[in-house]
Amino acid sequence: MSVVLPGAALPQSTPDPVTPRHVPHHGGEANPSVDGLRVQFGPAIGRHDVMWGETTVWVDVTRIREVMLWLRDDPGQQYDYLVDVTAVEHRDLDLPLEMVWHVRSLPYRRFLRLKATLDKNAALEVASIEPVYKAANWLEREVFDMFGVHFTGHSDLRRILMWETYAEGHPLRKDFPLRGRFSRSEQLSQALAANPEARYSMEELSVADAFHELPADMRARLAASVRTGET
Amino acid sequence: MSTTTRTLDVALSTPTLGSDGTIRHVPLTADARGTLMPIDMAPGSEPDMGSERMLINIGPQHPATHGVLRLVLELDGETVIRCVPHVGYLHCGFEKIGEYRQYNQIIPWTDREDYLNSMGNNIAYALSAERLFGIEITPRCTVLRVIAMELSRIISHLVWLGTTAIDMGAFTPFLWTFQERETVYNLWESWVGARLTTSASRIGGMAADLPPGWIDGLKGFLRSLPKTLDETDRMLTRNGIWVGRTVGIGVMSAAEAINYGLSGPLLRAAGVAYDVRKDVPYLDYETYDWDIAVGTKGDVYDRYLVRMEEMRQSVRIIEQAIARLPDGPINVDDPRVILPPKRKATSEMESMIHHFKLVMEGPRPPVGECYVATESPKGEKGYYLVSDGTSKPVRWRIRPPAFVNLSAISKMAEGHLLSDVIVINASIDIVMGEIDR
Amino acid sequence: MGLTPATSPSSVTYDPPSQDGWVTTRLEFLVNWARANSLWPMPFGTACCAIEFMATAASRFDLARFGMERMSFSPRQADVLICAGRVPFKLAPVIRRIYQQMPQPKWVISMGACASTGGMFDNYAVVQGIDTIIPVDVYVPGCPPRPEALIYGIMMLQEKVKQQRSIANQQQYDEMTIDPTSKLYIPPSRIDELSEPFGNSVHQTRSAP
Secondary structure (H helix, E strand, O other): OOOEOOOOOOOOOOOOOOOOOOOOOEOOOOOOHHHHHHHHHHHHEEEEEEEOOEEEEEEOHHHHHHHHHHHHHOOOOOOOEEEEEEEEOOOOOOOOEEEEEEEEEOOOOEEEEEEEEEOOOOOOEEEOOOOOOOOHHHHHHHHHHHHOOEEEOOOOOOOOOOOOOOOOOOOOOOOOOOOOOOOHHHHHHHHHHOOHHHOOOHHHHOOOHHHHHOOHHHHHHHHOOOOOOOO | OOOOOOOOOOOOEEEEEOOOOOEEEEEEEEOOOOOEEEOOOOOOOOOOOOOOOEEEEEOOOOHHHOOOOEEEEEEEOOEEEEEEEEOOOOOOOHHHHHOOOOOOOOHHHHHHHOHHHHHHHHHHHHHHHHHHHOOOOOHHHHHHHHHHHHHHHHHHHHHHHHHHHHHOOOOHHHHHHHHHHHHHHHHHHHHHOOOOOOOOEEOOEEOOOOOOOHHHHHHHHHHHHHHHHHHHHHHHOOOHHHHHHHOOOOOOOHHHHHHOOOOOHHHHHOOEOOOHHHHOOOOOHHHOOOOOOOOOOOOHHHHHHHHHHHHHHHHHHHHHHHHHOOOOOOOOOOOOOOOOOHHHHOOOHHHHHHHHHHHHOOOOOOOEEEEEEEEEOOEEEEEEEEEOOOOOOOEEEEEOHHHHHHHOHHHHHOOOEHHHHHHHHHHHOOOHHHHHO | OOEEOOOOHHHOOOOOHHHOOHHHHHHHHHHHHHHHOOOOEEEEEOOHHHHHHHHHHOOOOOHHHHOOOOOOOOHHHOOEEEEEOOOEHHHHHHHHHHHHHOOOOOEEEEEOHHHHHOOOOOOOOEOOOHHHOOOOOEEEOOOOOOHHHHHHHHHHHHHHHHOOOOOOOHHHHOOOEEOOOOOOOOOHHHHHHHHHHHOOOOOOOOOOO
16 A cells, blocks of 8 residues: 655655745746646636735636646646635725635645636526535535525535525624524524424435324425535 | 133234334234244344434534534445535534634634634734735744744644544543643743634734743643653543554545545545645755655554644754744734834834724735745645735635535545544544635 | 513412411411422532532532432422523523423522623623523532532522422423524624624634633
């Protein structure tokens, strides 16, 4: 059995990584993957930025899945590890919402940040990269829960941190107040009414012995594999 | 007079709960030897138990879920067909509240998310914020932070060890490991004043310097810890029950583990030698002489061995760090972030205004963003900070290793028995505070 | 407001001592003493306070000497619910359900700042004190409280248990049902007006949080 070694794709003469010191705010060597991306995808790749030693590449949001697939599978890139999927909304509400992906190449010891902008006036939709990295499953569910971004092609997009029928909105948006939109007692009423035992997902209920006791329209929805009732 | 014999038909039946929720009586009969069996069963045939699967809900309040985790299992007998975890029962809006707090004010929140590794979180956040500010910390602070992070790793693994052993029925290691934790709690209390939620780091340094005699206390701990580890090792590592319950359970191969985004001991047990301290070093970890523990099969037993070895390696690192701990200031001399000394702040006008501005408004970094990853006991822990030049971050993102690790439980638990699910859950080493934030 | 007692207020009386026999008093003392010294806790541990609770139960601080050796994780067999940690709104129905499942006599210790008042989490997600959901007997402040503080709280609860008129006053076991139709509903616009000065806002950069 062989141990998978990070940095295995680098030549032997490459020195071992060291703790970075005096990292400049701007400037420095960009991640070589940026050039590869530009060659492969051309106009879909926007500007890139090197800040505090990390490279950020802006990509066209409609092509993110191809980009991720290529980054993972191309032998010269091998970004096999998805670190994070998140979103950033700026305080200036006119700026668009930014989707952020952090990927890491274990064989090449590289780190890349990909960003895409989502127009807040249109529907917030992005292709899900769950088919590329399974790690994206819960990370994208969390972005959906907190920001309201829909990930098309996700296997199970429902709220993960708040309860599924949470009606106050998407908490990490800047127009969502810190203490929520309802009064404390209203929040309590809504929370207490969300019977925890009723919160089984459709697929779980299909298993239960109580299938015959479900209301007919719910059974019909289950049979048609329709996802409703969960935002 | 004729005698009539009357046969009483005694209705033998057993009540069972039918699939429609009503009680049905299954008529029974008895065979020649008096064994009861259902009437519609021909002798010699196998009983058709039906392919009814059970839906079982574990949690969110359950002793063995290590926090408020809810697992919904679809069982066929005792075999798990599907395992669906539900999280969010400890979601407390950390990232939202971080946008309303100054950079130094966020540090107490970093304690509370992964509360077993509070010093490690404090320092990981400080590293990220210092990168965002463009600050280099002093040599003494660098070495001291290594000591703090490794101690934090040790005590987190001690909790993991104690609670995992309890989940499998071995109660005593829990008491041993918590006794060791008490020693470290004493050390931390004498250093920063708190046992568990330390808030020990600040942007540019630490909250306080070490009190005199602290290093001797630490050396005492480093002498006693290996004995406890050996004792627990003797009790568990070659124990038939332990081996039987952990070997071959919850296996993740290396390729799967990388694709699922696992990190920390889960990834290393699967045979991937990725440790953030070695591959993306920080705090001069590359200058210490230590090894990564890597497993072979990726099962629960390997994760146990990896974590035990990690504790021993941490002891090694701390001993080297103590030897090289330099004297000098603990906080960097940067007026943008560090408060002026108290005697100046109470006597000089400029220092007083400086102090006032730093406390009321907070230090302001340049516009930008950065992500610094560290190796927490759970895995790759990083803080992604986005700044717009004001004293409060635009976005404070916690990259939660336990969250991503837990998402793989549905893959790990398939095909195992119900009691194995508890063992697998324990081996992931979850902390709900970090998962739900 | 929103609570309907099971019997009218005038019928909640305290038996005057003249009706108390000596036997009843001694029996009550015995019952209370037995209850206080064998409280079986139901550790509803969520976050960091749960770790300090575990440390209190471990060998240095040792809850076993208070009769709390047996942690009952089934509410049906527990006397005191120790809520250790923050309770988000998603967990609120769960703790309510657990409290309802406990048989009388039962007590609640709210351990830590987050369980008592919401603690440092004054935001959209956290219940601002579990006493908005279940009745609490003892509040133990701290973040997290030291084991000594928790033990002090437990001893305070033991004092309370010893003072209960458990035989003479049976009405203490009647649980009042919450009137489900009564709720203090404030429209969101009014909430903004009321809480703007206190910061329930989208203004992130002002100095008051």
